[in-house]
Amino acid sequence: MRSVPKYLVTVLLFALACFLASASDPVPSKTSVLQSTIPLLLFCMDPKVVTANDFFFSGLQIPRNTANRLGSNVTLVNVDKLPGLNTLGISLARIDFAPYELNPPHTHPLGTEIIVVAEGTLYVGFVTSNTDNKLFTKVLNKGDVFVFPIGLIHFQFNVGKTNAVAFAGLSSQNPGVITIANAVFGSNPPINPDVLTRPSKWKIM
């Protein structure tokens, strides 16, 4: 048997190292299903060509435009914006809220979210799974921290008469997001109305 070329061994070892490193973040295996916009697997960069800029992002101090339908604006710094996050299982977001506006119920399938309020007052909450669908809420002021466990539906509502700003850490390089109302009532094509309007046989308390 001919011996395997040396370069092939190097390439395979490199790929294996990258695969093992990515085990800390479940993204590469589930990404294709959850977010078709990013590649199935992000390749590790050659350490020799990586620079400090691959680990750097600038601009999260800038207030975002909230003049949209929701009155809120999420700026997510994930692996698409900050390549150095690849395989590290973490990302960051800035969320801006106009007065009395909302980041509506949504879920991050791949990440837990921890937020800290930098400005204003937010009413936040999450709901547990179908075992009891229990709601946990809190009013957060500047400096307060709250955590939304992975996968659970949660929201943030600016209950103050000034703008609010929060920063969030997420335990995935690409946590994904599903806004419940958009997915159920705004799908493309729409879900058959019979599916959405059929009344439940069981009384919901």
Ligand SMILES: *[C@@H]1O[C@H](CO)[C@@H](O)[C@H](O)[C@H]1NC(C)=O
């Ligand atoms: C969020 O803010 C940025 C910058 O202010 C703006 O370009 C973008 O369109 C805004 N997104 C939404 C959904 O309004």
